[in-house]
Structures are given as C-alpha cells and as structure tokens.
C-alpha cells in the first residue's frame with residue numbers, strides 16, 4: 001500500500017475514468033509520441049504532445065517583484081474585546097465573533113526559489129474574509145520601515161535586489177542607499193539585531209506597521225497601529241545558524257509552518273492595537289504617520305482585541321499562495337487609510353501589481369474573492385472572465401434594481417493639512433529626527449545582543465568597496481548612539497581597514 005510521506009491532509013481525491021486531453025478526449029498513449037514510422041521524426045498531428053509542451057511553457061506567472069518567496073495558511077480571527085467604541089467594522093463588532101482569514105508570510109528581497117533563513121524583514125499579508133468584503137492588512141514582522149515616502153521605494157528595492165551588472169546583491173548599493181537615507185537607521189538597527197532572522201514564521205510577531213484610521217458608528221476618528229504577538233514565543237537564528245540552515249534546508253520556514261499545521265499544532269497570535277484619538281495627532285511628539293517611527297507603548301499602550309489562529313494548509317500552492325493577492329487598499333466600513341505617504345503610494349501599487357502579475361480578474365479566484373460577502377460590480381469581461389454576471393445589466397445607474405451606492409464612505413474625512421500643493425516632505429514633530437528611536441532601540445538591547453548587532457552590521461559594511469560609502473553608513477549609527485558608532489567603526493576596521 002502506498003505510504004503517505006509528506007503532505008498529510010493532502011486532498012487525495014483521484015479523478016475517475018481514463019486520462020484525457022484538455023478538451024476531454026481519451027488519451028491512447030501518454031508514454032510515446034507519434035512518429036513517422038519507427039525511429040522517424042515526430043508528427044504535428046500528435047496534438048497531445050504539442051498541448052503538453054505548450055501548457056508547460058506557460059506554467060509560471062511573473063513572480064512578485066518583492067516578497068516573491070512565501071508560504072500561506074488559512075485560519076480564524078476571533079474578537080476578544082469590545083472595540084465598538086472605536087470602529088464600526090462588522091467583523092470586529094462583538095466578543096467571540098469569528099472571521100476566516102488567509103495569511104501569507106514572505107521574505108522581501110529573495111526570488112521565488114530563494115532560502116527562507118535569511119536576514120530580511122518577513123512579510124505578513126493577512127486577509128480577513130469579512131461579511132462586508134475582504135479586509136487586507138499587508139504588514140511585516142517589523143513595526144517600522146526603511147523609508148517614509150513611496151517615491152523612494154523602487155530605488156530602495158533596486159539596492160536590495162540583484163545589481164544590473166553583476167547579477168548579485170551588492171553591499172556597495174545597499175549601504176550607499178542606507179547611508180544616504182538616514183531615515184532607514186531605525187529599521188536597519190532592528191534588522192541587524194536578533195529579530196532580523198526569525199527561527200520560523202510561527203515564532204515571530206506581525207505588525208500592520210502603518211497607522212490606519214478606525215471610525216465608529218458616531219463618525220469619530222481614531223488612529224490605530226496593529227500588533228500580532230506570537231503565542232509560540234519569539235525565537236530567532238544567529239547569522240551562523242541561518243547560514244547553515246539556508247544551505248541545508250532552503251524551505252525551512254515553509255516546511256515548519258506546513259508541518260506544524262499538519263500535526264494539529266495550530267500557531268496563534270494575540271492581536272493588539274494602539275489607539276490614538278484623532279485630536280492627539282497634530283501635537284504628538286512624533287509624526288504619527290511616519291512609518292520609520294513607533295509610538296512608544298508608554299504613550300499609547302497596546303490593548304488586546306483578538307486572537308488569530310492558523311489551522312488549515314492550502315491544497316494547491318500555485319492556486320492559493322502564488323495567485324493570492326493582498327492590497328492595502330482593501331478596506332471595509334469603519335477602517336481606512338492614514339495620510340502616511342508610504343501607505344498612500346501602496347494604495348496604488350498593489351492593485352497595479354495584481355493586474356500585471358495575475359490578471360484583471362484576479363479577484364475572482366477562490367482564494368481572493370470574498371467568502372462571507374458577495375462582490376457586486378458593473379465591471380465585466382477581460383482575460384479569463386467566468387461569466388459570473390450572466391445577463392445582468394452592465395451599467396449603473398439603471399432602472400432594473402441593480403446594486404447601487406450606499407452614500408456612506410468606509411472612512412471619515414480628516415483634516416489638519418495646510419498650504420498649497422508641492423513636493424512636501426512629511427511634517428516634522430517636536431521629537432522627530434532620523435536617529436532618536438534607533439538609539440533608543442540600541443540602548444534597550446542586552447549587552448549580548450548589542451555585540452551581535454555590531455558583528456552583523458560590521459560583517460556586511462566591511463564588504464563595501466568604497467571608504468566614503470562605508471564611513472557614511474557608520475556615521476548614521478554614530479548619530480543614533482555614540483557608543484554604537486565607535487564599536488561599529490572598530491569592528492569594520494578590524495575586518496577591512498578604512499583610510500585614517
């Protein structure tokens with residue numbers, strides 16, 4: 001009897017009846033192609049051969065331009081606190097309420113086939129299939145990010161990915177960009193600290209990272225930040241451990257997630273939010289919409305609101321993970337964007353990526369379509385349209401009882417802006433600079449972790465070929481913390497002398 005080795009929980013349903021072509025005709029021989037005589041050339045009339053080769057050539061769609069490498073699982077979100085004073089979102093409307101979810105974890109820079117155990121932020125793309133439509137929270141395992149304006153994102157990612165000439169990631173490019181973008185210092189300090197290489201997807205936190213708007217039934221506005229705290233405990237890999245694991249088992253994180261769920265060890269996260277009344281935003285000591293900053297917990301304590309459990313593996317990785325789409329622009333009533341310039345750019349970028357990567361009807365695929373609501377639109381046709389609208393009218397307004405607008409926006413209007421149009425940098429609040437929170441993070445680390453941070457940073461900076469680039473990069477850490485700067489300079493000097 002065949003033994004189930006991998007993929008316990010696999011749907012083993014086998015189609016009944018003989019093998020067929022794509023058009024359903026029975027296949028006589030799937031081992032030998034048709035030739036002109038024994039040993040002769042292959043015939044064009046062997047349509048099965050041509051169909052198989054042609055289909056095989058088209059098996060891949062473009063991989064995600066970032067976050068190409070990932071793994072996903074379905075789960076359940078359960079509300080554990082009354083948040084109706086803050087948001088009217090129906091899926092958050094009562095303690096005990098459950099919503100189906102799909103979560104895709106990822107790394108950022110690596111290609112589809114790259115290793116999991118690398119130093120890189122982890123993507124945290126969470127879809128809530130709510131009764132008011134799908135709500136996507138597309139975050140990371142880090143509460144902050146490298147830059148604060150979407151206009152810098154393509155340049156930033158170019159430095160993380162393969163150099164156009166060498167075809168490899170280049171330390172020169174990475175540190176040149178970070179050195180010239182001092183706002184990255186906080187996130188880089190985070191990334192080269194202990195949490196920069198999680199031991200698995202189960203042993204790390206998730207964050208919405210951006211500030212989002214919640215609004216309640218009375219129309220009052222709150223600014224919120226989401227935190228998903230792992231109940232498995234934080235576990236990380238050292239650089240040396242990760243180097244070994246990435247070689248020995250490139251799929252380590254994907255395998256760990258899948259097998260834990262197969263064993264019935266469902267990973268869970270405690271969901272918290274920090275909530276800021278709208279009136280606080282203008283005078284808060286940090287710009288609350290600056291993605292390179294956290295809101296210190298002493299200012300806005302995280303409040304527990306729910307529990308997330310992952311409990312079901314996808315059956316088909318291509319259909320459900322590769323073709324899954326998540327957009328920061330997928331909101332539901334009671335939740336909306338903030339004026340964070342990064343988030344505003346992302347509201348465009350994801351839908352555009354989906355249309356290119358998966359196609360204009362990507363929202364119709366089983367993993368992407370609403371599960372607890374119905375999509376009622378007047379959009380029609382396009383590549384691989386499934387005819388779901390039948391003969392219904394395809395315009396609005398109409399006199400045939402078709403779906404019409406609600407007149408109630410998902411989010412509330414907000415103000416606080418002054419001046420004319422222009423390429424304005426994000427406003428600077430009383431305690432904002434690019435280094436204060438990076439320095440605070442360094443000073444919070446244990447002596448051991450500080451040691452590892454210096455070692456990790458120095459190992460990479462030492463690979464930079466130009467002294468001025470290396471020195472500028474070190475200078476940012478010196479501005480965050482004098483001691484960090486000194487130790488880093490000494491560590492880099494030891495690996496690769498810089499000019500005096």
Ligand code: HEM
Nearest residue numbers: 064067104123124125139140145150153209345346349353
């Ligand atoms: C302006 C800045 C950014 C731009 C333009 C951008 C753009 C993109 C694009 C085009 C994709 C690929 C989408 C796809 O093909 O389906 C992507 C994926 C992703 N991004 Fe961003 N991104 C930005 C910043 C961020 C930030 C700040 C975070 C987290 C806080 C983030 C988290 C993710 C995640 C988790 C994915 C993977 C989604 C999935 O699993 O399908 N990105 N991003």
